[in-house]
Amino acid sequence: MTTERTKACIIDRVGMERTLARLAAEIVERNRGAGNIALIGIRTRGAPLAHRLAKLISSLEGGKNIPVGILDITLYRDDYLISRKTPKVRATEIPFDIQDRAVVLVDDVLYTGRTVRAAIDAVLDYGRPDRIQLAVLVDRGGREMPVAGDFVGKKLVTSPGEEVRVHLEEVDGRDEVIIVELSSESA
Amino acid sequence: MSPHNKIDLEPPVLTHLLGLDGVPEPVITEILDTAENFLAVLERPIPKVPSLRGVTVANLFFENSTRTRISFELAEKRLSADTINFSTSGSSVAKGETLLDTVKNIEAMKVDVVVMRHWAAGSSKFLADRIDAKVVNAGDGTHEHPTQGLLDMLTIRRKLGALKGLKVLILGDIAHSRVARSNIFGLLNCGAEVKVCGPATLIPREAESLGVEVIPDLDEGLKWCNVVNVLRLQLERMSQGLIPSLRDYQRRYGLTRLRLEKAAKDIVVMHPGPMNRGVEIDSNVADGPWSVILSQVKHGVAVRMAALFLISGREKDEG
């Protein structure tokens, strides 16, 4: 029996707005404008984050339309054949040509780096972008691959017994990032 | 429910794909949904995913079928699996080696999945009971051809929306058709209505025990259905004395433009191929506006990718 307990709230609703605004500004700044940017959100919670960032970037850049795609990485996972359960394959929607674009991958939490590795492979099967960058709301450490975020909302140090939970209005009905403590004591 | 497939309902799991008999709707829907995503993969500049890297698939064809074999091979390559092919039309059998020995030999080369086409009904079940690799039935005698059934269902679903409540007419040699059986089982499990039409000598006496109605008159069947799935007529049925001649068959059961126009409604026409043009189906029907025959071929690759992908991700005998 696994029980969990909320340990701390890292980002609240207001904090989320502020963080995303900063990330949007950093993305524009690093890419010297939004001219060539496309955002690709990694399912599940990367997708709404990508849409929010696109809206923020667009307003920074005078209403310019920023292309947004959604990426499902199930087919690129490296643990597919060894995991005990099969995740559902869902649609990938990249309705634009990524050739020579600055693709910004968007995800909620950066942890082992395996998801990002899979996402890079997936993106490359759609064409050859000019560069790929990574934007994440939370970097919780614990990397198993040489991957780093280009745009990071908040850096945390967590232990393996803890989990970072991102809740988003579009998926969960509220905006917050919390740390929960997992313990496997029997009830 | 038939014991052919080991199924756990929560969540639905398919460890082998031996047939659609007894496979519940959620499992079929999962395969079809997954296939839709593979259709999208097939449209990309690089139509290939690394999902089955390191997985070895053996395609064992004990009966000729270029189309099905190519479709499976392509599906395997699109998934980055390694493939080996074994085809025979009785040669190793002539040498006295049994099916079990042949397959055990191939399995010893560390094969994870066996895709098998065989002339004997029940042979894929026979294998699944005896080897460690996962088994996908690519057609076993006159029993089932589940990936064909699934690709037909995907084609219907993409063309007409949900399967539930649709009226599907299967036309031709029902008695000897694995395609008919897989379609019947799959469609009924998904809530469609199925009727079968054909000469009495090619309709099993107990066809209705499968849950379908027999409708002897083709025009009446066309008036009833949304989809007509035309089966291939094997020419050997004549030498077996089941039909007097192709001409005689064609007069009553050949699907012609005239019949479709007389029905005066939208009907989707399918055929699993290869076609005997001018016998069970006329060219102007096969190539006409009713036909979705070429989409069936495209959907075949996606459905086979989905089936291979889904069964590869599961431990055998996982509870």
Place this chain on the structure above:
Amino acid sequence: MSNFRINLQQTGWHCLTDERIAFIGARLIDPQINLDAVQDIIIESGRIAHIGKFPANWQGERIKAAGNIICPGFFDMHTHLREPGFEHKESVLSGCLAAAAGGFTGVACMPNTDPAIDTPGIVQFIRQQAEGQPVEVHPVAAVTKGRKGEVLSEMVELAECGVTAFSDDGSPVASAGLMRRAMEYAKMLKAVIIEHCEEPTLTANGVMHEGAFSTRLGLPGWPSVGEELAVQRNISLAGYTGGRLHIAHISTRAGAELVRRAKQEGMNITAEVTPQHLTLTCEMLTGYDSDFKVNPPLRETEDCEILLQALADGVIDCIATDHAPHTDDEKAVEFIRAPFGMLGLETALGVIYTKLVLSGKLSLTRFIDAMSVKPRQILNLPAATIAVGAPANLTIFDPNLKWTVDRNKMNSKSHNTPFHSWELTGRAVGVVNRGIVWMIKQALLCYPEQSEVSRPLFQMSASLRSA
């Protein structure tokens, strides 16, 4: 003989060769003389020496048998012993062992051997193989030479060497004209023709009963009408020629009805049914398990019920096993390719007793009548009776013994039983015939501490070995 004894001991049997044996307190049943009583029975020099209260001063081996039933020895009139030619499946000796384990003291073996049983030499050879065993083996000779369905076998010579029945079993005599002549010729010899009733043009390629399940499984069907037509043809020919017809392993309700009607009309025909056709149905083939592949095929529940009714009321005369051994290798092929046939000798008693007698569908006396009395009558063999002075030809079975069928623990050389893992009640504990008493060690160990009347059998066997 010594060979056989070693076999039996290895598989848990003990041979008692004492001249004088007494069974104390068993229930003796012999439908032929309306005997059903708990009595002691004494066997001396192979004959029944005494029935009734046990004499106080009697000297000899005593076996306490309370709770057991002793009846005239079971006889299986339809067994495939596979020798000569197919000794990898079964031999006369291994078949005798299986028969004894199943409680049979006699079998009639079918001629589909290689060469077929169609000359006196082969008949003698088979009998010799069974010499000294507690199981008599009566070869059924082929109707036609080589079972080819072309010319009659030399029936006169075969009858002179003791053959009382002819059959091409394994296949039917396809030609009606030839069957007419066979019946006429056999009639002259007072022999019976045992016919496997199958109209081959209707059953070609059929591997299972034609119906809902063959449709679902995509397997070629063997329709009931294929038996019905053949039964009708043979009844008509028997009526026309006056020959003696016995219908083998009848499997369909239509077939049973034809036999009923013919008997009502006073015709002298007989029929047998197998345990599998009484208790198994085609539904059991959904796993494509070739151990369930048999000819004629397993039918539907309704067929089982009508066959049972016909057996209970005597329309079907007897139970026969159609014991048909095949090796696992032969069976482990595509279902369509697998040979027809299933084991029967070792499970017949338990299956029929559990499923039909215990459930009240078949009376105990009719069961014994169908297992031992009727088959001997049909084959014109001397009756086995429980009477003082008669040769001791007995089956001893425990109607309460519970056991589980295990395909890997068969006395037969083969394992192809469809009853694997069935939990049965009722099992043979011994047979007596030809002056030999064979007892199952395992079964008798269920009765410990009965030293007052009899010593435990394993000790007895030790003393035999040292003697």
